[in-house]
Amino acid sequence: MRWNLVYSIVVIVVLGIIWIFPVYSLILGSIKSLSEVMNTPIYVPPKQVDLTTIAEVANELKIPLANTAIVVIPVAVLSTIFGMLAAYAIIRRQSKISDTLMLLVAIATYTPYQALLVPFVQIVRSFGLYNTLPGIALGFLIYYTPMAALLMVIFMSVIPRDLIEAAVVDGAGEFSIFRRVVLPVLGPGIVSTLIFILIVSWNNFFIPLILTRGYNKFITLKIFSYVGQSGTFYNRMFAAALVGSLPPLIIFIFLGRYFMKGLMALGTGTKA
Amino acid sequence: MQMSLKKFFIFFLPALIFGALLYYGVFWNIYIALTNYSLLHPVPEFTGLYSFMVLFNDYEFQMAFERTMLWVAVLVVLGNIMGLLIATAIFQLESPRLRNALTAFFVYPMSLSMIVVGIMWRWIFDPYKGIDVILKGLGIGSIDWLTGYNAFWSLSLVSVWVYAGFSAMLYLAAFYNVDRSIIESAMVDGADTFTIMTRIVIPNSRQGLLISTIFLALFAIQMFALPYAVLFLNPFTETMVMYVYNKFVSQYFFLASAAAIIIIVVSAFIVIPYAMYGLKKWIVRR
Known part of the structure; x- marks a missing residue:
């Protein structure tokens, strides 16, 4: 066997074990009986699968899970739609104003939202939404809408200009160009943005912590x-x-390529 | 033909509202940082740069600042090394499907909440239920992972575990962009894989290094949930964001805002050149 394959397999197997170990322990640990939890380290498999704890905890998590879904799904959908509209505007108009707005969107995307703690709380309070689900949603939308706009500009920038120009020449209005020309080819970009924001907002801890x-x-x-x-x-x-991690984890397992596309777009600024 | 300015703003309006709130937040932070707004002074009075004087003389902030910068250093150095290691290993494989699956596998920690990551590693570091049991069994002896200063190093290693896959993904993208013809002509000249990797592929992947460094630094500056989940508000792992949170909870709003300004300034130094570079690319493209 060639040396580079040996190297590759050794690295992947050794690091692979380190990468899987935490989740492996997490799953084993949650299906252990009480006596085994007291007596065995986290990585030792249970002699008998005991689902009582997981069922009990799942029951306790019902309300927070529902609340999270109520917040996160509209946030992902709305920020994607708003981002898509803004991106279309930026693509369709080349001027100082649109360039400046684009730069502001990019800077907003990469600004650490944690630094906006005090104003976020104040904004949400001034709308009377502190300690409510719409309040969390507002906090998310302030931060994720610019991010969605940036992602959408990146995904839209590869649509051939001729396609749009041809529709303009045909005398189509902006909304109909958007609907008939841009939307049909934007499918994967929309899914990427949606999935990306769904996962990162589901996993967010800081914004709900400060707003509720x-x-x-x-x-x-x-x-x-x-x-x-x-x-x-x-x-x-x-x-x-x-x-609590099952929804994002399941989405990642089945639609991970879209999440990776979103990450890649935010990282390199191009559609990979 | 361009869109009219009126239509432009109709399309941009929803994003503009939320974006404006975000920038309003940034400016509100600056304003509060120039006052003495706190529990003792519920009506803010303009005090100039007083808050920054208090901030820079606060030992707790000095420590939080140093620790965050150290976190940046650890995550940037080790994250890049691990990312490069994983990327070169995956790059040797023939099958594109296997490559993509393995890349996703190494990225998966990023699809978990930092709270969940914290819980998992808190128990892996446990002296009686974690890997110390294995280490003791091997005769190495136990390591006090989460005691005193050790906690910082242990948790910064956990952050490397979270983000190394992302770095690997960026390196792989750079590897795929290296001109195949250069690699092929080197192979014709009889160069082995090691030479090709170290002389051609890796040196031509500077963009991967650049982007990965920028993002690892940004992730480290934002560190909050991981140390908070594992050790709550432990002074040994207090980051800048945790300092902001502490001062907010204890209602020293002017200090929270001043520290937030420092975080924004530090990240702006990293981000603005990158955003300008990206902007140029998007403008040229369209």
């Missing part, structure tokens, strides 16, 4: 609440972490 009280309004807050109250019963913590 208590733990039940968002899944990551609820998962965090198990850290304090479960002591050494790692099975409860693991079960909460596992159940």
Whole structure:
């Protein structure tokens, strides 16, 4: 066998074990019985599968899971639509104004939202939305709409200009060009943006933490609440972490290529 | 033919509203940082750069700043090394499907919440239930992963685990962009894979290094949920964002805003050249 393949397999296997080990322990730990949790390290497989903890925790997570879905799905859909419209405007008009707005969108995307803690809370409070689900959604939209706009500009920039020009010459209005020419070829870009924002907002901890009280309004807050109250019963913590991560993890497993496309676009600024 | 200015703003309006709120936040931060707004002064009074004087003399902030910069250094250096290691390993494989699947596999930690990542690693570092049990069994002895200063190093390694796959993905994209003809002519000249990788592919992937460095630095500056999930507000792992959060919770709003300005300035130094470079590319393209 060639040396480079040996190198490649050694690196992938050794690092692969380190990469899989945490999730492997997470799954095993959440299906252990209480006595085994007390007596065995996290990575030892259970002698018998015990689903009582996971069922119990899943029941406790029902409300936060529903709340999170109620917030995150509209946020992903709305920011994608708003981003798409803004991107179309930027693509269709070349001027100082659109270039400046584009630069502002790009800077907003890469500005650490954590630094906007104090104003975010103030903005959400001034709309009377503190400690509500629409308040969390507003916090997300402020940050994810510019990100969606940037992603959409990147995905739209590869649409041939001739295609749009031809429609303009035919006398089509902007909304009909957008609907008939741009939308049909933008499918994968839309899905990427949607999936990307869905996953990152589902996993966000900081924005719900600063905009609400208590733990039940968002899944990551609820998962965090198990850290304090479960002591050494790692099975409860693991079960909460596992159940709470299932939606993004399942989306990643089946539609991961779209998430990767989104990451890649934000990273390199081009459609890979 | 271009879109009319009126239509431009109709299409841009929804994004403009949320974008404007974001920039309003940035300017509001600057304003608060120039006042003494806090629990003791609920009506903000203009005090100039007073908040920054307090901030720079605050030992807690100095430590948080240093620690965040150290975090940037660790994540940039180790993240790039691991990313390059993974990318070169995946690059040797023939099958594009296998390459893509493995890339996704190494990126998967990024699809998990940092809270979940924190919970998993908190137990892996546990002295009685974690990998210390294996280390003791091997006769290496246990490591106090989360005690004192060790916690910082352990958690910065966890952040490398989270983001190395992203770095690998950027390197792989750069590798695929290297001109095939240069590689093929080197192969004709009898160069082996090692020479091709170290002399041609990696040196021609500077863009991968650049982008990966920028993003790893940004991720490190934003660090909050991981140390918070594992050790709550432990002084040994307090980052700049955690400092902002602390000062917000204790209602020293002017200090929270001043520290936030420092975070924005530091990230702007990293991001603005990159955004300008990206902008040029998008303008040329359309």
